[in-house]
Amino acid sequence: MNSLTDGAAERRSANFPGFLREGGTVATLLQALDWSRSPLSPPDQWSASLQTLMATILPAKAQIVLFWGPEYIALYNDAYAPTIGAKHPKALGRPAQENWSELWDDLEPLLRGVRETGETFSAQDRPFYIERRGLGETAWFDVSYSAVREVDGSVGGILCIVTETTERVQFERRQAFLLELGRTLPALGDAAQIEAQAVSRLGQYLGASRVFFAQDKGDTRHFVVEQQWLDGAPSMAGQHQYAHFAEHLHQRLGNGERIVGDFAAGEQADLCASLLLPVTGSSGLEATLAVHFHTPHAFLEDECLLIEETAKLAWSAITHARAEAKLIALNASLEQRVASMLAQREASLVQLHEARKMEMIGQLTGGIAHDFNNMLTPIIASMELVQRRLPDDRSQRLVNSALQAADRARTLVGRLLTFARRQTLKPQVVGLAGLIDDMRELIARSLGPTIDIHIAVDADLPGVVVDPGQLELALLNLVVNARDAMPEGGRVQIRAGVADETTVRPAGIVAGQVIWLQVADNGCGMDESVLARCFEPFYSTKAVGQGTGLGLPMVQGLAVQSGGGFTVRSRLRLGTEATLWLPASRAPSLPRESDMPLSQAPLYSAHVLLVDDEDIVRQATALQLRDLGYQVTEAQSAAQALQLIDQGLALDVLVTDHVMAETTGAELAHQLRQRMADLPILIITGYANLSPTELHGFEVLRKPFRRAELAHSLARLQEVKMG
Structure with missing residues (x-):
C-alpha cells in the first residue's frame, strides 16, 4: 500500500514544474490549488524571477514567507507553516489581508513601506498580535523584510525571513516580572499590603478583570477573600462556599489540580475565562490564586507558568510577613509574659512550699500523736485500775477528773492524727x-x-x-x-x-x-x-x-x-x-458496733499472748487484761512471740501492737494465721492507717483505749469465734 502511494506521489511530482519538485508539502499544495480563484496565475505561468525565487524558498529550512504583487499574495515554505498555526494551508496563494486581518493594520504599513521605497525593514523581537490557535495572542519575531524585483527592475513582492522568539521573550519578561516582584513584596512588610500589591501587579500585567487569593478556612467548605484586583468585575470580598462555584472544587484544588475555564456560577456568569491555581503546604490547601477575564482568553503555558510562580512567590511573602507580625507581637508582650510567668512560678513555689510545710507538719503531728498515744495508754489503764480499787468518793472524783483530762487529750490526739491522715480508720457501709x-x-x-x-x-x-x-x-x-x-x-x-x-x-x-x-x-x-x-x-x-x-x-x-x-x-x-x-x-449499711449485743465475759480460761515493744504500755495493758479475767503471757517483740509459740505456748487470743521494730503487728498476725487459721487476733495501733488487706479478718483497737473498749473488742472476737 505504501509503495503504491509513494509511486503515485512520484508520478505527480514528475508533472510539477521543475522549480516545485523539491518543495515539500507546500509545493504539493501549490500544484493542487485551484488557481482560477486566486489573483495569481498557476505556478507554470509565473514569471521567471518568481519561479527562481520559489525554487530557493521552498526547500529552505528558514521560516520564509513571500508576499507577491500589489495584493500581497502569500507564498511560503514548510518551515514557515507552523508559525501561522491554523491559518495554514488556507492562507497559501491568497491575499494576506484575508488571513492576517487581525494584524493587518500593523503588517500592511511595513510591507507597503518596503514595496514603495525598496528599502529592507528588519527588527528583533518584534511583537505581533496573531490569531493562530483560535484566540488571539502576542508573538515575537526577529524579522527581515526585503524587496524582490522583477527583470524590469520593478518590485514584484516582499521577501520576509522570520525567526519566532516568543518563548525566549516570554521567559525573559516572566523572569523580569518575578524578579521585580520578588524585590518589591518583602519590602512592604505587611501581609495585607503584600497580597494587595501581588494581585494588582499580576492583574495589570495580564490585563485581567479580577485577581485575588482565596484563603482556605481549613474546614473543606469555606474560603475568604480579603484583597483583590478589579477591572470591571464585581467584588468577591468576604467569605464564600466552594460548593457555590463548582462541584468537588475543594477536593480538586486540594489535589493540586489547575482548573481552567470552569469557574462560572451565579454572579460570575459574565466571566468568559478563569484560571484557579491552588497553593498547598504541609497542612494541605492553604489558598487559591484566581485569575478572571470578562473577554475570551486562552491561558497559554507561559501565562500559566507566570501565574504559578507569582502565586508561590506572593504566598511565601504573605506567610513570612504574617509569621513576622506574630513574632513582633510575641516580642512586644515578652516582658509582660516573662513577668507573668515569674509571678506564676513564685506562686507555684509558694504553693509547693505550703504543701511541703503541711506534709512536714503532718509527719511531725503524726509522730507526736503516736508518742502521746503510747503515753496516754498506760496512764488511762493505770487510772482505771486505781479507780476500781479506791473505796472513798474523794479519791473516785480525783481519778474521774484525771480520766476526763486523759479523754480530752485522747480526743485532741485523734484530731491530730485525722488531720495528718494517719488515723487508723474502721470504714464500713453507713446509712x-x-x-x-x-x-x-x-x-x-x-x-x-x-x-x-x-x-x-x-x-x-x-x-x-x-x-x-x-x-x-x-x-x-x-x-x-x-x-x-x-x-x-x-x-x-x-x-x-x-x-x-x-x-x-x-x-x-x-x-x-x-x-x-x-x-x-x-x-x-x-x-x-x-x-x-x-x-x-x-x-x-x-x-x-x-x-x-x-x-x-x-x-x-x-x-x-x-x-x-x-x-x-x-x-x-x-x-x-x-x-x-x-x-x-451499693451494699446495705451494717449495724453499728454499739448496737450489737456482746458478751462481756471472757473466754473460759482464755490465754492471751500480748505483744508490744513498749514496756510501760505492755505492762499496763497486761494489767487490764488480767483485771478482765484473762491469762496473759507477755512478749516484747514479734520474734519472741513466735519463739514462745514454737516452744509450745498454747494461746486462745493474740493481742499485738502494730508499730514495732523489725516486724509489724499485722505481719505477725498474718504469719500466725497461716499456722492457726481460727486464732482470734486484736491489733492495737496508735498511728498507722492500716490498709483493707492488712485489716482483713482482724479486730483493730485504737490507742489510747479505755478498759471498756478493750473488753468490747475482745468480746467481739469471742462472738466471732463462737458463731
Whole structure:
C-alpha cells in the first residue's frame, strides 16, 4: 500500500514544474490549488524571477514567507507553516489581508513601506498580535523584510525571513516580572499590603478583570477573600462556599489540580475565562490564586507558568510577613509574659512550699500523736485500775477528773492524727439517715435553743463507706462551728444527696457514685482571707481557749483518707456551707458496733499472748487484761512471740501492737494465721492507717483505749469465734 502511494506521489511530482519538485508539502499544495480563484496565475505561468525565487524558498529550512504583487499574495515554505498555526494551508496563494486581518493594520504599513521605497525593514523581537490557535495572542519575531524585483527592475513582492522568539521573550519578561516582584513584596512588610500589591501587579500585567487569593478556612467548605484586583468585575470580598462555584472544587484544588475555564456560577456568569491555581503546604490547601477575564482568553503555558510562580512567590511573602507580625507581637508582650510567668512560678513555689510545710507538719503531728498515744495508754489503764480499787468518793472524783483530762487529750490526739491522715480508720457501709437520726439529740444540745435546725436526709440514700465514729466527730465539729458563727441565733441545715452529672465535684473525685453531706448556716461567714486559711492546722478565729484550730483540718483529713473530699463555701455576713463528699456503696449499711449485743465475759480460761515493744504500755495493758479475767503471757517483740509459740505456748487470743521494730503487728498476725487459721487476733495501733488487706479478718483497737473498749473488742472476737 505504501509503495503504491509513494509511486503515485512520484508520478505527480514528475508533472510539477521543475522549480516545485523539491518543495515539500507546500509545493504539493501549490500544484493542487485551484488557481482560477486566486489573483495569481498557476505556478507554470509565473514569471521567471518568481519561479527562481520559489525554487530557493521552498526547500529552505528558514521560516520564509513571500508576499507577491500589489495584493500581497502569500507564498511560503514548510518551515514557515507552523508559525501561522491554523491559518495554514488556507492562507497559501491568497491575499494576506484575508488571513492576517487581525494584524493587518500593523503588517500592511511595513510591507507597503518596503514595496514603495525598496528599502529592507528588519527588527528583533518584534511583537505581533496573531490569531493562530483560535484566540488571539502576542508573538515575537526577529524579522527581515526585503524587496524582490522583477527583470524590469520593478518590485514584484516582499521577501520576509522570520525567526519566532516568543518563548525566549516570554521567559525573559516572566523572569523580569518575578524578579521585580520578588524585590518589591518583602519590602512592604505587611501581609495585607503584600497580597494587595501581588494581585494588582499580576492583574495589570495580564490585563485581567479580577485577581485575588482565596484563603482556605481549613474546614473543606469555606474560603475568604480579603484583597483583590478589579477591572470591571464585581467584588468577591468576604467569605464564600466552594460548593457555590463548582462541584468537588475543594477536593480538586486540594489535589493540586489547575482548573481552567470552569469557574462560572451565579454572579460570575459574565466571566468568559478563569484560571484557579491552588497553593498547598504541609497542612494541605492553604489558598487559591484566581485569575478572571470578562473577554475570551486562552491561558497559554507561559501565562500559566507566570501565574504559578507569582502565586508561590506572593504566598511565601504573605506567610513570612504574617509569621513576622506574630513574632513582633510575641516580642512586644515578652516582658509582660516573662513577668507573668515569674509571678506564676513564685506562686507555684509558694504553693509547693505550703504543701511541703503541711506534709512536714503532718509527719511531725503524726509522730507526736503516736508518742502521746503510747503515753496516754498506760496512764488511762493505770487510772482505771486505781479507780476500781479506791473505796472513798474523794479519791473516785480525783481519778474521774484525771480520766476526763486523759479523754480530752485522747480526743485532741485523734484530731491530730485525722488531720495528718494517719488515723487508723474502721470504714464500713453507713446509712447517713440512721447515723444523723441517732445524733439528733446530741446535735440539738450542741446548738442550743436559739438555733433552729432543719435536717433533710432521705432514708433511701445509698450508704457511704466511712468510719462511723470519725464521721460523727466530723459532723459534730461542723455543727459546733456553725453554732459559733451565730452567737445571736440562726438556722442550721443538714442535707445530703447523690452527686449527679451536673454537680461540680471537688478536684480528684471524678468517677464513681458520690454522696454529699452538707452543713449550712446563715451566720457571720468568712471573708476571702479567712476562707483561704481555714484548713490550716491550729488556725482559728475564735477566742483563746474556745477552739483548737483542728476542726476543719480534721474533717478534711477524714474525707481525703476515706477516698472523698471536703469543700467550704462562705460569704461574709451571709453564712457558710461545709460539704463532705464520700464514696457511695451499693451494699446495705451494717449495724453499728454499739448496737450489737456482746458478751462481756471472757473466754473460759482464755490465754492471751500480748505483744508490744513498749514496756510501760505492755505492762499496763497486761494489767487490764488480767483485771478482765484473762491469762496473759507477755512478749516484747514479734520474734519472741513466735519463739514462745514454737516452744509450745498454747494461746486462745493474740493481742499485738502494730508499730514495732523489725516486724509489724499485722505481719505477725498474718504469719500466725497461716499456722492457726481460727486464732482470734486484736491489733492495737496508735498511728498507722492500716490498709483493707492488712485489716482483713482482724479486730483493730485504737490507742489510747479505755478498759471498756478493750473488753468490747475482745468480746467481739469471742462472738466471732463462737458463731
